[in-house]
Amino acid sequence: MNERNQDQQRSVKRCTYRTGFFGGKFLPFHRGHLDCILRCASECEKLYVVLMHNGTEEREILANYHDPFPVEHLSRETREMALRSELSPFDNIQVLAYDCREADEWALEQGKHPWFYECQDMVKLMGHFDVAYSSEPEYSECFRMFYPWADAKLVDPGRTRTPISASAIRRMPFYQAYQHLPLEYQKRVNKKVLFTGPESCGKSTLVRKLAAVLGTSFTEEMGKLACEKVKLPSPGAALYPGFVFAQKMADMRAVETANMVALCDTDAIVTEFYLELYENRTLPLVFETAKANSWDKVFFVESTVPWVADGIRTSPEQDIRKQQSEKLKTMYRELGYELTVLDGDYRENYEKALDEIRSLLGYEDGEE
Structure with missing residues (x-):
C-alpha cells in the first residue's frame, strides 16, 4: 500500500460501534427521542430501535389515564408506524416492536427483576450488541447488569438539547403537544x-x-x-x-x-x-x-x-x-x-x- 493510500485510510473515521440498542415506550414518540436516536445511529454501523410496548408501567399509565393529550394518539400502532416512517430513510436503523407483557408477568411471578426476561428477549432479537443507550441513569445500571459485554451509554441525560419528556407532553393539550411530535407522528394524529x-x-x-x-x-x-x-x-x-x-x-x-x-x-x-x-x-x-x-x-x-x-x-x-x-x-x-x-x-x-x-x-x- 503506498503512502497516499495509507493517509487516506487513516483519514476515514469509522463508527464507534458495530451494533447498538435504543429502546423505549415512546409514549408518545417525540422530537427529543428522534434527536437522540439519530445521534446514536451516527456512531453505530447498525442501531436497533425497539418499541417496548404493553409493559407494566405503560398499562398502569393508560389504565388510569386522565391527561389532556388524547389517549387514542398513544396506541401501539400509531407509535410504531410513526417510528418506522420517520426512521425509514436511514439504512442503518432497524425498528422492532416488542410486547413486554408476557415477560413482565413471568418475571413478577418468578420474583425476578422486572427486566429479567425482557433483557433475555432483547438478546434473542438482536444478538450481543455493543452498546445500550439510555437517557436515564438508572436504566444504565440495569444495562450493565443484564448486558455486561456492552457499553451502557447515556445520551442527553439532562435533556439539554431537546428539553421535553413524554410525560410532560401527555400533560399538554393537543395543540401544545403537537409541536413536540415528529412530522410522521403529526401525520397520524x-x-x-x-x-x-x-x-x-x-x-x-x-x-x-x-x-x-x-x-x-x-x-x-x-x-x-x-x-x-x-x-x-x-x-x-x-x-x-x-x-x-x-x-x-x-x-x-x-x-x-x-x-x-x-x-x-x-x-x-x-x-x-x-x-x-x-x-x-x-x-x-x-x-x-x-x-x-x-x-x-x-x-x-x-x-x-x-x-x-x-x-x-x-x-x-x-x-x-x-x-x-x-x-x-x-x-x-x-x-x-x-x-x-x-x-x-x-x-x-x-x-x-x-x-x-x-x-x-x-x-x-x-x-x-
Missing part, C-alpha cells in the same frame, strides 16, 4: 373535520375561511368541480365512482399536510345524494366508503343563508332546500354520524365552527 350540507349553504366558502385562519389544509368537493367545468348540475352517472375515489384521495393528502386539523368539504354521502337526485341511481360502494371514514367532527351546514345562483344549482325554493337538507341529514344519521349543525347566518356559522374546532384541538375559551 392530525384531526379530520368534515363539512357537509345541501347546495348553496355556504359550506365551501366557510371551509376556505376556516382553513385560512387556522393555517391548514382543506379539500374541495370533487363532484362540484366537475359540474362547474361542464356547467351542468350533473356530469353523468358514469363519473360518480371517480368522485368518490378522488374525494378520498384528496382527504388523505389533506390530512398528511395539515397543521393539526384537515378541513374536508363533503364526502361520499353527498356524492350518493346527488347521484340519486340527478341520475336516479345508487352506488353501493358509497356507503362502504362512508362507513370506513373516521371523522373527529362532522359539521352539517343548513340552508339558512340566501340561495345563490351559479349556473349549476337548481333548487332555489326554500321548502325544497329544507326537504333536501332533511334527507341528507337522515342519510348521515342512519350511518351513525353525530352531526354538529350550523344553522345561523354566515358570521354565526363561521364563529361557531371556529370555536368548535379550537375546542377539538384543546384550546380553552379565550385562549390563544
Whole structure:
C-alpha cells in the first residue's frame, strides 16, 4: 500500500460501534427521542430501535389515564408506524416492536427483576450488541447488569438539547403537544373535520375561511368541480365512482399536510345524494366508503343563508332546500354520524365552527 493510500485510510473515521440498542415506550414518540436516536445511529454501523410496548408501567399509565393529550394518539400502532416512517430513510436503523407483557408477568411471578426476561428477549432479537443507550441513569445500571459485554451509554441525560419528556407532553393539550411530535407522528394524529350540507349553504366558502385562519389544509368537493367545468348540475352517472375515489384521495393528502386539523368539504354521502337526485341511481360502494371514514367532527351546514345562483344549482325554493337538507341529514344519521349543525347566518356559522374546532384541538375559551 503506498503512502497516499495509507493517509487516506487513516483519514476515514469509522463508527464507534458495530451494533447498538435504543429502546423505549415512546409514549408518545417525540422530537427529543428522534434527536437522540439519530445521534446514536451516527456512531453505530447498525442501531436497533425497539418499541417496548404493553409493559407494566405503560398499562398502569393508560389504565388510569386522565391527561389532556388524547389517549387514542398513544396506541401501539400509531407509535410504531410513526417510528418506522420517520426512521425509514436511514439504512442503518432497524425498528422492532416488542410486547413486554408476557415477560413482565413471568418475571413478577418468578420474583425476578422486572427486566429479567425482557433483557433475555432483547438478546434473542438482536444478538450481543455493543452498546445500550439510555437517557436515564438508572436504566444504565440495569444495562450493565443484564448486558455486561456492552457499553451502557447515556445520551442527553439532562435533556439539554431537546428539553421535553413524554410525560410532560401527555400533560399538554393537543395543540401544545403537537409541536413536540415528529412530522410522521403529526401525520397520524392530525384531526379530520368534515363539512357537509345541501347546495348553496355556504359550506365551501366557510371551509376556505376556516382553513385560512387556522393555517391548514382543506379539500374541495370533487363532484362540484366537475359540474362547474361542464356547467351542468350533473356530469353523468358514469363519473360518480371517480368522485368518490378522488374525494378520498384528496382527504388523505389533506390530512398528511395539515397543521393539526384537515378541513374536508363533503364526502361520499353527498356524492350518493346527488347521484340519486340527478341520475336516479345508487352506488353501493358509497356507503362502504362512508362507513370506513373516521371523522373527529362532522359539521352539517343548513340552508339558512340566501340561495345563490351559479349556473349549476337548481333548487332555489326554500321548502325544497329544507326537504333536501332533511334527507341528507337522515342519510348521515342512519350511518351513525353525530352531526354538529350550523344553522345561523354566515358570521354565526363561521364563529361557531371556529370555536368548535379550537375546542377539538384543546384550546380553552379565550385562549390563544
